[in-house]
Every structure is written in C-alpha cells, then in structure tokens.
Amino acid sequence: MRKKFLHTFGSLKLAIFLILALAGVCTYATFFESAYGTQAVQHSIYKTFWFGLLLIFIALSVACAALKKYPWKHHQVGFVLTHLGILILIAGSFVSFMKGIDATLSFQNGETKTHYICSDEIFAVTHVQTSATFSKTMETGPYPREDSFASFSFPDQTNVVVDRFYPHAAYETETIAHEQGSGSAISVRLQNQFVNTTEWLYFDMPTQAQTQLGPAQISFKQLSETDLKYFLQKTKKTQSLIGEIKLITPQKTYSVPFHSMEKSLQVPGTSFQLKNIQYFPDAAVINNKLVNRSPEAKNPALKLELFGNKGTETHVSFALFPQFPSTHQQNSLYDSKIEFVSAGGLPSEQKSLQIGKLNDTLYYRVNSSKGIQTGKVEVGKSYETGWMELKFTIEKFYPKALQKINYRPIRVKDPNNPKVPSAVRFTFSKNAKQMHAWLYYGEVNSVFFEKDEYRITYQPKMESLGFALQLEKFEMGVDPGTDNPASYQSRVILKDTLRNVNQSHLISMNEPLDYKGFTFYQSSFFKDESGQPIGSVLSVGYDPGRNLKYGGSILMVLGILLMFFFRQAYIDAYRKLKNRGK
C-alpha cells in the first residue's frame, strides 16, 4: 500500500506532468501580468488556493520520488540532496506566504512613524451619537466588485453594507431634480465666439452658489419681496462724482464738483478754466513724473491746468495733503491754489451677473461698463451680459435639486503605476430607506442617515512596529552632469524606548536596515511641486521563511553539483575508503 502510494506519486510521469503544468501556468501568468498588472496576477494566480495546491503536489511528488528509492545508495546522495532541497525551499515559501509581511512605510523629511501600512484595508462605520463602531479588515483585490463584501448591523436596525469596490474609480457629478433636494440649482451657460461654458450653481451651498469666470463673478441668491425692487433697479452708466475742486484765490474760494470723464471745467463766476484734468486714484511720483499705481483711491490726486487771462499754469493737488502748494516750487501767476477733496473713489468696476430667485421665478442683474441691466429670466433664453459680447442662458432650473456623484470603474493604462485611487460604496438602509455614500482610499467622512450622524472609514490597515523610525532626510544623487538619479538614500533615526536605542542609520539602495526581524529597504520617494524630493518610501519586510529558503537552495544546488559533476568522483572516493577499511 505504502509502496503503491510512493510509486504513484513518485512516478516520473507525474513529475514531468507537474513540471510542465507549472511551466504552463507560469507562462500564462506572465502574459496575464503584462496585460493586467502585478497585483492582478498575484491575486488571480500566484496567491490562489489552487496554485498553492499545485506546489503541494509538486512537493509531494518530489518527496515520493526520493522516498521510493529508500534505502538510498551512495551514488544517490546528489539526487536525494537536490530533492530534499526543493522540499525545504517549497516549505520555506509557504512559511513566508503565511507569516511574512510585505508592507510599506512612507514619511516626509522630519516625520516620525511608528506604524507601517499593510496591503489589507479597513472598512469601518461609527454611529457618532452612541460611538458604536463596526469594522472589517480585508483585501479587496485588483478587480471591481459589486457584492456585499462587508456588512454591519446597528442595534436600531440600520444596516450598512460595503457593496461596491472599484480599484480605480473616477467620478462625475450630476445634478438632478429631486423631491428630497434641499435647494435650487441652475445651470448657467456663458457663450460668445470663443467661450462656451456651463456651470451649475447651487443655491444652498455657500461654496457653490457663486463662481468666477474670467473677470466676472456669477452668483445665485435668494430674494425677498423687498430685495426685488432694488435688484431690478437699472442704472445707466453715469458720470460718478470723484470729488470737489477748490480754487483758492486771495479774494475768494470757489468750489467745483468734479465727475469722472470730465476733462475741463469752467469755474463758475470767474473767467478761470480748468483744463486737461487728470485724476490719479493712487498717485505716486516716479522719476519726477506723476503716475497711477492702482484703481483704488489710496492716494487720490488731480493734475490740471489753470487757464486764465495771464496764461496757463499746472497744478497738482493731493487729496490727503491739502497743505502742499499745488504749484510745484513755483509762484502762481494768480497767487492761487488748487485743493482737491476726494469723494472716496469710484464705485467698483466689477463685472457681475447675479441671478436672484423669488419663489420659483428667476431674475437677473448684470453689471457692466454699460451700467446695470436687470430683468426676469426665462429658462432657455439668452441675454446680453454687456461684457466681451458674452450672452448668458439659464439652461436648467431645478427648484429642488440634488447633487449626485456617480462613481465608475476605469481601466488604467499602467496597472502597476495607477494614478487613480480606489473607491468603495457604503450603503445605509433602514426599513425601506436607502442611501449610498462613496469613499476614496484613505478617506474618512461624515454622513447623515435618518437624522443620525455616522462616520465611515476606508483606510489601509496600520500595524505597530514596536519602535519608531524618523526620517531625517531623503537624498538623491545624480549622474555627473545630468538629472538622472544615481542613488537614493534615507537618513533615518531609529528610536526604541524599550531598549533605549536612539541610533541614526543610512538606508540606501541595496543597503537595508535590519531591526527586530523587520527589514527596511529603500523603495521609492516623493517630490514636492518643484520636483525636489521631500520624503521617502521604505518597504518593510518580515520573512520568517528566509532561513528555510536559503537552506533549501544551498542543498539543492549542492545536490545538482554532486549529481551531475562529481558523481563518479564521489563513488570512486567511497570505494577507496571502503577498500582501505578492509
């Protein structure tokens, strides 16, 4: 019986079949990886139950092949060693697979970390009022999932299930008319020859009730009956009062109001004329010339020519410094002075479009250089804004709107270097009510369901190192005269209060740090916006099967060497020894 078992499992036929089967599976796996990425192939092939089973069968076959020749003869030493080596190697692999850790740890310069990031993910829901928390730790894998892979039930019969997983998720927002919508939304289209954009504005969301488009601000607001009157008031662009010009003669002081766009003025009751009036809201003297720095009335000044019967003279008056003589270091022909009294600057030149809502009717108020235009808005009709020949249209108006975010899985070009994170959906349900909430990897969010607040989490699992590691600095060397990285290294400080350790170490490519069974390897780094490296990513390894694997490998190679090349020499030496013994 035992012999039969050994002969069945130790048969060469089975061995060759298994060898070729493994070769075949591996071949398929590499092409699979080329198409779907490393994570996918690990998940679907290398780390599956059946692949493990295949390896176990191979181990069994190897063991039986060796055992069926027992008792071994001397020339079979190589053969036995080789097969034993393979067995130990496979055993070591299983130990590593079951107990090993392959995680990462990333930190910025100066940061200290006490935990590493595992590939497992945690889904958690907390009912904020009662602090009741449920969580599940699992590996989601590389494929989109649409089954309930984590579910939690609260005592009040609220059920929360995690029922969607997209390894690379993109989202689009969509606005829909909905009974449960809390506020109104409009979609505004702005269009001219060059521009054509549509924006959604939400009435009850402060951040999304207005938007800036080029120079113009577009806003959406609630109106009351009293507001409406002002809202709809139109004004033509008129000359606005800038201030007052005072002509102070030895006899009398004359006052003339001065409006924008006025170039010359007659001083009433005199023969004086004010010509070439220039207004500087924010005046400065640069290179002996009066210039304007900004449109805001910070340092208002006037420059003008006083024209009278004796001739023309130039006056400059600063509103903030009326004590200065207005004729610059000269005596006035008329022994007169000009004083400028500012009215406080011009009204804002801001271009704006306001959409107001009263009950279910929309009104607009557009402010442009042509003045203020107002009116009632009909959905779908275009109106002039007065700036840049833009026309605006309210394309949609939902008195009750809901903002819906749609997530969808996407296929990234390079699965080994995805630029899009994964996302999951939590579904809350109680009685007949249901609500969905999406979370991206690494996020925590608050959601309200049936008036209760819940906190949902989708994060990597963190495990404690039992000590701390601080990144002093990540450094990158380059090849002479190029930007090509030549070396990466992390200067770290290892802190272990338990053992009173505080040492600095240098982790570089091929030079890892070993401590308490963990090994830290330089794996990657991250940069700031200017491209300067600011942090380091280490991979954290813990491999209890290492010694088995090394031992098995050595035995195997030694065995092959004996079997193929020193078999005869071994036999000869043995015979010699035996003869000598006789």
Next chain:
Amino acid sequence: MKKYFWIFLILLLSTLLFSTSGHTQHLSFEHLKSLPIQQGGRVKPLDTFAREIVQTVTGKSSFQGQSAIQLLLAWFANPSAWDNIEMIEIRSLELKKKLGLHHDQKYFTLAQLGHLKPLEPDFQTIHNKTQNEEKLTPYEEGVNRLFTQVSLVQRIGYGELLAVIPHPTHPDEPWFSFIDLEPSARLLSVYNDTESRAKLEELKVLLQGMAQSYTANDAASFYLTTTKLKQILSELPKISGYPFSKTLSLEIFYNAFHPFRKAWIFYVLAAVLLSLLALTAGKLHTAFLYTGTAASILAFLSHVLGFYLRCTISGRAPVGTMYESVVWVSLVLMVFAFFLFYKHQSIGILIAACIMSAIGLVLADNLPLILDPSLRPLAPVLRSNFWLTIHVLTITSSYAAFALAMALSNWVLVKYLLRHPKTEIRTWVQYAYQAIQIGVLLLAAGTILGGVWADYSWGRFWGWDPKEVWALIALLLYLAVIHGRYAGWLNDFWMSAASVMAFQGVLMAWYGVNFVLGVGLHSYGFGAGGLIYVLTYVLIQVLFIAGVWFKSKP
C-alpha cells in the same frame, strides 16, 4: 606542420595590429580624440562622443568617408555647410509618409526636414508617454529619433553639446560647453578669478581660429589651435584626474580596435576552416586543423580583450544592458565549448560553438538600435552590488550553456538528415546533455542567487516577477527534458528536439521579458525591437525540427 601554424599566427596577429592605423588625413584629428567630454552621465573621450552622435544621426559609424570625429568637428566649425547634405537617416516608412518624403530614400537633408511641424502633436504624445514611462510604438520611436537627430546636429552647430570645459570643483556638476563661453552666468560664478577668465577668453579666440582653419583646410593652424585648445582646457582649475588620459586612451583603443568585430570574424574563419576538415585529408587536413584552432583561440583572445577593456572603462561588471549580456553569453559559451572540446576531443563542438558565438557577436555588432553598445551608467539599483553581479553572470552563463546545447542539438538534427550512424548521433546527444547539465546547475544557482539579491535589496526572496518566473520556466523546461531522458521517454531525436525547444524558453527569459512583456522589476533592461528576428528564428527552428522528423522518421 607546426611551422605553418606559426606563420599563420603571425600573419593573423599582424593584420590585427595594423588594421587600426588608417590612412592619414590632410587635417589631423587624432589628438582631439582623447579630449575629455562629459556626456550621458560620465566622462568619455571626444572620440566616443563623436561615434555615438554620428551613429545616432546617420545610422553609421562613419559617413561619406569621414570619420566620426571629423564629422563632429565639421558640424561644429561650419554648420551651414551641412544643411543640404543627405545625412539624416530615417527608417520608419510611416514617418517618411507623414513628412511627404520619398519612401525609397534613406538619408535626408536638414533643409528637407526643416519643417517638423506635422510631427509636433506626435512629439507631445511621446513626451507625455516618456514622462509616464510608457512604451512607445515603433512609429513614435521613429519620431523621437528624428527629433533627436535634428536637434543633435543643430546643437552641435551652436557648440551647445560639447561639454568639454570641466567643472573645477565638483565631479558631479555639469561641465560647460562652448556655448557657455558667451559667457553664461553659471560659468562666471564658477570661474571668478581673472586668470581663469582670461583663459576662457583665449578659448573663445581659439575656437574661432579652429573653425577658420578647418574651413580653410589649413592643417598647420588647425593642429596648432586645437593643441592649444587642449592645453588651455587642462590649465584651467580642474577636478582631480583630469584629463583622465589613462582610461580615455583605453577607450579610444577599444573604439578603434573593434575587438568584438575581430572576434566574430575569426570565429567565422575558425568555423569555416574546421568545417573543411571533413573534406580534406593528410597535410591539408592538419593545416586546417591547426589554423582553424588558432583562429578560434585568436577570436577568443580578442573577445576576452574586448570584454576586459569594456569592464575597465566602465569600471563595472557587464550586467547592465542586453548588449553586454549577449557579449558575455557568447564568451562563456566558448569557455564551455573549450572545456567540452578538451574533454571529448571532438572538433564538432568547437565548430558549433564558434558559429553560435559568431552569431551572438554579429548581432551585437550590427544592431545598435536594438542592442545599444554605448557605455552608460547603470540604474541605481544595479550599482556596486556583489550579489547582483554574481547573480546576473551566473544566469547569463547558464544561457550560454543552453545556447551551446541548442547548437549541438541542431547539429544532431542535421546528422539525422545526413543519416549518420546511430552511435555517433548518441555521442553528440551526450555532449548536448552535458551542456544542459551545466546549464541547469547554473540556472538553478543563478535564479537562487537572484533570490538572495532580491531578498537583500528588496526584502523578498521570490516575488513572482516575470523575469524570475521566466527563469523558472526555462529551468522547468530543462528539468522536464532531463527527467524525460532519465525515464527513457526521449529518444535521441526527441531529446534533441526538446533541447532546441526548451531553448525558446531561455530566449523568452532573456529577450522576451524585457522586449516583449515589458513589465516587472527588471525594467532597467527593457528595450524594443528585434521581435521579428526572434520570431523568425523560432519559426525556423520549429520548421527545421518538423522537417527532420518528416524526412528521417527517427
């Protein structure tokens, strides 16, 4: 008989030695070859720089009878003279079509390519793709190359690429090119003393003098100005080691000597001479035997010399590129062949090995776009690591053993066609089997050493990375062959056929993973091109085995 041997050897040696000294030019460029230039992350002689540039632009090592260095100086000294010369090589038919160029034409002028506008959107895509480290399509490779070619010639015309003025203090800082003499702020900040500034001014004058004397074809003043130029460069404050005469002259010798080209020529010669043994007898037979063996030894020596030079110049083991692995595999294949030849005294082993090595070196010598022969700095992960070197050399040595086994097995198949006696066939199968044994040992050891290195560098012994997996697959295929032979299921014919087919697994591990699959951690060795050659080879092998089976029904 020995006399012939020695005469032949001396003849061969003399051709080796004198073939390097070419005909003298009117203007002399020899002394400029050793001018150190910093480019591509290392300091190299101007000679190498010129060869690489000319190779990239024209697709050849010399052009219209002008040596690379001559051409480089011509582009620099008189840029406008080259606008209408057909020298820019374009291979991609699609690219020619897009540019409205004639598809039969191979070389184009700068003036013809003045308008690369239609390619600009493509160039943007290529830029994005390279940023994301994505693979380029052959057409995009072509566009990329064309942009490089045109910009190389133009930038040399401006003096921009000629970074020959060393940074005085730091070896890793970029050197200065002639365009910095304008002068650039960076140059002035580094050379802030009056003495150096005066020297830099002098350099400017000399450059003009050089260009003028070149254009006027005035050999005497050209020699004078260029010698002075070199002198001034070495008089500037400098980093230690400048002008690196020892290593740079080695590299110039390596460039001029073409050790690998000489090696394959002699391998071919050896293979031909030794093959003729079968047809000859008596004295002639002996003569062929000696000369053939001598040729194979000469080839091997040249091969070793080239390899030694390459390692000395780059200061590292040849573990970085496909080119280096091909050269190494052909070398080790010869070592195994000499060993088996010594053991079994069978000339056929040597012939098969010479043919295989010659094929390897011919490929390495003639496919610069696929097997890039230039010396480049290694990817960070590959630097200064003992285990890595051992791991790669062991694995690639196993490829050599398997390649030898493949050659010997093919020879067995030929013997089937020639209906040689069964006993003789059996001996040859034994040779191949021994080569496979060497290969299995090395591949198993090398793969495990790879695990040791990966464990040491990345913290995992085995990660099911494609390159690892394909090494395993190749090993499994040969294990299947060995077990099948042991079980007695593979007769001599099927044994040989299986050995040939298992080599396709090696080919996939060696070439396919890097050039076809293009994924995984071994990405530093990735490349493109040559698939059609490999597939043709695979097809020929399959057809050959089928043919032999059909013909001789073993």
